[in-house]
Amino acid sequence: MKRIALIGMPNVGKTALFNKLTGSFQRVANFPGVTVEKKMGWITEKGEKLFEVIDLPGIYSLDATTLDEKVTKDFLLQKEKKSSADLFVFVLDATNLDKSLFLCLQLKRLGYPLIIALNLFDEAKKRKLELDIEKLSGELGAVIVPTSAATGFGVKDLIQEMKNHAEDNLPEITLPQNAQRYFRSPEYVNGIFKDIDRILGKVTLEPLRADNFSAALDRWVLHPVWGILILLSLLIFIFQLLFTWATPFADLIEAFFGYLGEIASTGISHDLLRSLIVDGVINGVGGVIVFLPQIVLLFLFIQFLEDFGYLGRAAFLMDSFMRRMGLPGKAVIPLLSSHACAIPGILSTRVIENHRERLITMLVIPLTTCSARLPVYAILIAALVPNVAAFGLPWLRLPGLVLFMLYMIGFVSAMVVSIIFKKTLPYSSPSMLLMELPPYRLPKFRNLFLVMKNKAEIFLAKAGKIILVVSIIIWVLMTFPQQDGKTDINQSYAASIGRVFEPVFRPLGWDWRMTSALIPSIAAREVVVSALSMVVSVEEGEDGFEENMSKALVQQFSMGSLVALIVWFVFAPQCVSTFAVLRRETNSLKWPMFMVAYTLAMAYVFSWLTYVAFNAWF
């Protein structure tokens, strides 16, 4: 099968076009040896795969200064083969030819045969742009297909052009001597800019009307006062919605697992097997999957803001402030996405070129509140905080406000810790911001949907594997050893392990039940909910799982120890997957170990202080 490389500069709608071309036939992997995402997909026709497509990271130039640029450059200029793809499709932004032509001309000068997708064509038309496409095609020496990833306009023609050129022979591509020096010499760069101006002068019949919408919106979004207020209210709004919007879906999932449990209870006669299936598997996994709607919604919001063009603006607004915390403004994006999950957060720190700043960002990411903490917070908040209006405002509920505060505590502690790291970790080179802010664009449902689908699959696969295994292990630890064929949880293995650690955690007000439930949370945080549900005897009631669980917690533990548990989860080390990712990204064992040690120390100290303070107060 012929392989097609999709190339383009950043913010030209390349990924949207990739999604349109491949539909859902795609997968994400890493480029060999580095952690840059490699998106691959297949163009299909009547159910048959026609072409393999690789979506290369968008870059500004072949003069590679960032990891993304190096990956794309290495892919394009591979030495052993003539090149690594059979066809090269270059994506131009019709609404901004000036800025998207640079790389195109670089590749043409090297002799790459290109098929050009003139993307965002409909938007450019709306803004009255008239181009002599034939002339442009002549100037660039390439076929040009006007496309619109949003509506699908021109996509069929683009595929037809791929077919037309599928059998073309690739010319030998030779690199200039001392390539980097060549690509960054002022004469060379100036030559290309001159070319762009000359070509645009020739082919533009009617110039594009200015994007007044972006400029007008920026007057508000980047305003010194309104901009900050918009940023803060957006964050509060998102977290409020997470609780209200996700509830009906969560209720549905809960009802489904309740129904499954009933079927299994009546259908299985063997006592031990029934207990394994109902208590271990269905309740264990179900108790975690309930939180799928919240996690998917959070990813939806983050992706929406990214596609809309807002995340870059947030980085711009926060940069000078973040920099004084030892973090670059670009860390806003990793820090924000680590609120969904630390793993994409850590992976997205790759946008930070400076090693030291990147390390600091990765080390403090575990302090931000990942979505796996939501289940734990949800149960504990339900148990401790009455659902009443806050400050007399009926739309502002107290539980939502407490949740927001927990997020803020996590974020503020991440800032404080990074100041400490800034002052203590060895200094390397100065950092860069130098970032393009894309024009605002209405996010496409298709892109949002694909991201949500992807994240849901990852979460479910995790629930399916780790959480299923851990649920069964916990069940075994809690059920055995049996006495006279009966289970007494007080005599179980879990209780024995919990008792070993009990003295360590007694100052926090926890007994062995709590400590034995904490052990499996190392594997994945959300597991602590199902673990707790097994150690406390949850009574069957009319209400849902969450209500019953909350009631049981309040009855069986002191308030102080539950508050201390919330605080523990604000700081406690991330799951094993985070550890593994950090190990891979830092290529060392030292930093992940350090991360675990410092978060563990913080978790213990602050839980203890909370417990002591709570008991002194009430």
Place this chain on the structure above:
Amino acid sequence: MLISDAPIKTKLVVRSFHPDSQAEISDLQSRLMHLGFFAGETIRITHRAPLFKEPFLVEVRGRLVALTRSEASLVEVEVKES
């Protein structure tokens, strides 16, 4: 003057993109140059972020580029005569 000292919302012309033209071009300078900070280009500062009056948001060759104060002081400009 440097971008970091230049007036906001005024058309500026880039005079030189790196003051010390003898030295090897650094990664940072190369990126500035590739984004269009090139002698003769017309640019405009559209915004300065709140709190610390940086970063700078600069319009150059049809794109908006955010620069910190230290990045903005690598580029020499003058006010464009109308």
